[in-house]
Amino acid sequence: xxxxxxxxxxRKILSMMLAICMAAGxxxxxxxxxxxxxxxxxxxxxxxxxxxxxxxxxxxxEEVTPEAVKLTVWSPxxxxxxxxxxxxxxxxxxxxxxxxxxxITFEYGxxxxxxxKKLVPQDIDAxxxxxxxxxxxxxxxxxxxxxxxWGGKYKExxxxxxxxxxxxxxxxxxxxxxxxxxxxxxxxxxxxxxFSEEDVKSLDTMLEKGKVAFPLANGYYLAAFYQGNGxxxxxxxxxxxxxGIDLSGEKAVAVTDCLVDLVANKNFIVAEPSDAIGMMREGxxxxxxxxxxxxxxxxxxxxxNFGVTVLPSVKINGVDTQIRPFxxxxxxxxxxxxxxxxxxxxxxxxxxxxxxxxxxxxxRGYVPCENALVxxxxxxxxxxxxxxxxxxVAIARACFTEFSYYWSPAxxxxxxxxxxxxxxxxxxxxxxxxxxxxxxxxxx
Numbered sequence: 001x002x003x004x005x006x007x008x009x010x011r012k013i014l015s016m017m018l019a020i021c022m023a024a025g026x027x028x029x030x031x032x033x034x035x036x037x038x039x040x041x042x043x044x045x046x047x048x049x050x051x052x053x054x055x056x057x058x059x060x061x062e063e064v065t066p067e068a069v070k071l072t073v074w075s076p077x078x079x080x081x082x083x084x085x086x087x088x089x090x091x092x093x094x095x096x097x098x099x100x101x102x103x104i105t106f107e108y109g110x111x112x113x114x115x116x117k118k119l120v121p122q123d124i125d126a127x128x129x130x131x132x133x134x135x136x137x138x139x140x141x142x143x144x145x146x147x148x149x150w151g152g153k154y155k156e157x158x159x160x161x162x163x164x165x166x167x168x169x170x171x172x173x174x175x176x177x178x179x180x181x182x183x184x185x186x187x188x189x190x191x192x193x194x195f196s197e198e199d200v201k202s203l204d205t206m207l208e209k210g211k212v213a214f215p216l217a218n219g220y221y222l223a224a225f226y227q228g229n230g231x232x233x234x235x236x237x238x239x240x241x242x243x244g245i246d247l248s249g250e251k252a253v254a255v256t257d258c259l260v261d262l263v264a265n266k267n268f269i270v271a272e273p274s275d276a277i278g279m280m281r282e283g284x285x286x287x288x289x290x291x292x293x294x295x296x297x298x299x300x301x302x303x304x305n306f307g308v309t310v311l312p313s314v315k316i317n318g319v320d321t322q323i324r325p326f327x328x329x330x331x332x333x334x335x336x337x338x339x340x341x342x343x344x345x346x347x348x349x350x351x352x353x354x355x356x357x358x359x360x361x362x363x364r365g366y367v368p369c370e371n372a373l374v375x376x377x378x379x380x381x382x383x384x385x386x387x388x389x390x391x392x393v394a395i396a397r398a399c400f401t402e403f404s405y406y407w408s409p410a411x412x413x414x415x416x417x418x419x420x421x422x423x424x425x426x427x428x429x430x431x432x433x434x435x436x437x438x439x440x441x442x443x444x
Contacts, residue, residue: 067103072128074116075108084363092106104343116133117141124145124336136328137399138170138399148344157179158180162371163371163387165327169329169396178332181356181366182330183327203312210287213288221289231246233397244439245405245406245439248435256434258316260417260422262314277297296365306381310385310393311324311325325395354370
């Protein structure tokens with residue numbers, strides 16, 4: 001920072017605000033945080049003082065020199081690209097201006113949310129103080145004691161301002177380890193000239209009127225059918241390692257039988273989102289399943305007929321059953337060994353707060369998840385479908401490393417369904433084999 005800032009910052013700071021230190025609300029992964037009563041300092045989340053209180057505290061103020069702070073922050077390269085608005089750099093500098101108690105020098109590094117679970121544990125001390133990460137990598141980060149646990153007012157701020165399903169994604173062994181800044185789930189895009197808003201509530205109805213693509217050979221999407229009928233991944237809340245992946249019994253066989261019927265329907269297409277959108281462009285697909293990453297292209301293809309909604313229901317054993325996708329969170333975390341925990345925690349809250357999420361949405365189309373902002377963007381059909389999915393339909397995806405056992409058997413099961421290898425006659429046998437393989441590393 002420029003030297004002039006020190007002179008500008010040497011002004012009266014409310015002593016009450018400075019006295020409320022928040023550092024005791026933080027501990028490393030694996031230990032419990034102190035029950036801090038200290039304020040979060042998040043400008044969007046802390047309560048406003050009354051005019052009388054401000055006058056009283058201003059009389060107690062004193063001259064304070066800004067504390068010199070150095071923070072390293074990691075994000076994907078796109079968030080630092082000048083052509084895309086330099087979201088990260090812009091928000092960090094705004095945070096610095098909003099906090100005269102610190103004179104912060106920022107250093108930036110490139111690391112995607114998915115790579116953080118590998119790069120941070122490799123050398124925690126050399127890692128960023130604040131970084132973005134995917135909640136599916138939470139166990140990797142916590143087992144290496146890489147993350148600061150959020151306690152006290154920090155924890156309250158997260159619990160009070162973000163959807164429960166996303167907060168649940170950031171809880172490990174009872175502790176909270178970050179703040180969500182966007183969602184990661186999926187829903188259905190459809191052509192309004194083919195399907196009405198009532199039609200898209202039922203997959204069976206849709207298949208009577210048009211072609212629908214679903215990526216059954218991808219376990220990320222296949223699971224939605226099984227979860228809809230009561231199958232679970234590490235318990236109902238995704239927090240029970242001992243429960244494992246439950247794809248067993250009549251509830252699971254009923255889903256397999258349903259899928260056998262679906263793939264036999266000429267209007268049901270098994271295709272990845274990247275292929276389905278091409279089919280839609282050519283007029284060979286009227287609806288498909290995907291997340292936000294293909295929204296812009298789909299809008300361009302469908303124009304005024306662009307529709308988006310939560311996943312539909314499907315009949316399983318004659319009962320309309322809601323298809324339930326996974327959801328996870330992209331989050332801002334703070335490393336356990338940061339030299340400036342108070343500044344780092346406040347920065348993390350700011351990067352996931354109202355102003356930053358709004359900027360992320362406007363600059364790069366990131367769907368917001370901060371409750372107040374979500375309420376303001378419901379005119380955006382994608383944001384509306386995403387919020388409804390997260391709050392009403394989706395299931396938080398577990399972060400246990402044993403989840404890796406599931407993906408290969410799921411791909412095989414989906415492929416066999418697509419190719420007609422799985423039939424009503426062998427559905428029970430194939431489903432039980434799927435269950436067993438999804439719970440085994442394959443190493444005896």
